[in-house]
Amino acid sequence: MLQYLTVPVTAFQQNCTIVWCDETMDAAVIDPGGDLPRITAAASGAGVTLKAIWITHAHLDHAGAAAELARALSLPIIGPHPDDQFWIDGLAEQGRRFGMPAGEPFVPTRWLHDGDTVQIGHCTLNVRHCPGHTPGHVVFHSPEAHRAFVGDVLFAGSIGRTDFPRGNHGDLIRSITERLWPLGDDTVFIPGHGPESTFGQERETNPFVGGT
Ligand SMILES: [Zn+2]
Ligand SMILES: [Zn+2]
Numbered sequence: 405m406l407q408y409l410t411v412p413v414t415a416f417q418q419n420c421t422i423v424w425c426d427e428t429m430d431a432a433v434i435d436p437g438g439d440l441p442r443i444t445a446a447a448s449g450a451g452v453t454l455k456a457i458w459i460t461h462a463h464l465d466h467a468g469a470a471a472e473l474a475r476a477l478s479l480p481i482i483g484p485h486p487d488d489q490f491w492i493d494g495l496a497e498q499g500r501r502f503g504m505p506a507g508e509p510f511v512p513t514r515w516l517h518d519g520d521t522v523q524i525g526h527c528t529l530n531v532r533h534c535p536g537h538t539p540g541h542v543v544f545h546s547p548e549a550h551r552a553f554v555g556d557v558l559f560a561g562s563i564g565r566t567d568f569p570r571g572n573h574g575d576l577i578r579s580i581t582e583r584l585w586p587l588g589d590d591t592v593f594i595p596g597h598g599p600e601s602t603f604g605q606e607r608e609t610n611p612f613v614g615g616t
Contacts, residue, residue: 425525460555468507488540536576537564
């Protein structure tokens with residue numbers, strides 16, 4: 405069964421999440437945006453072995469430290485979708501703009517596409533391409549655990565910003581209503597920032613996508 409713990413990182417309190425298979429204790433890190441010592445300490449504390457880095461999208465607070473972590477522990481970087489290439493190329497510039505340590509560009513070991521799966525230990529998660537916040541944003545869904553790791557697509561009570569280059573509000577709404585809602589009302593989602601919620605709760609009460 406899939407287990408996870410969330411480690412808020414960077415000045416943006418981004419929910420870096422360590423997910424693991426509790427049979428093998430192999431783990432993947434979703435969105436190591438920064439604060440690597442905190443992430444590796446959390447992994448050690450959980451008694452898991454980091455085997456891979458999974459990226460939802462290439463904003464600095466999510467992907468800024470992926471290259472450094474990959475190099476330090478010889479981990480593959482999996483994701484995001486190729487449409488985020490320009491954000492990866494701009495990781496250093498993003499750091500300058502936000503007055504944060506520069507992110508380091510990387511070449512993913514494997515790009516992700518809608519319908520792909522990723523594996524950690526005996527756990528398989530499904531990949532959905534959810535453009536809108538960024539064009540190459542992906543989310544990871546575990547049907548077995550009823551959990552979805554959705555980055556900056558959807559938040560408790562809010563949705564991702566679409567005022568960045570190549571952001572698209574219509575795409576984001578379609579991603580949420582056509583690719584997240586079908587995963588089921590009882591699915592708990594872990595957003596890139598802030599507290600967890602369920603798709604059912606957001607369908608009822610989220611002012612941006614409620615009633616859809
Ligand atoms: Zn973002
Ligand atoms: Zn974010």
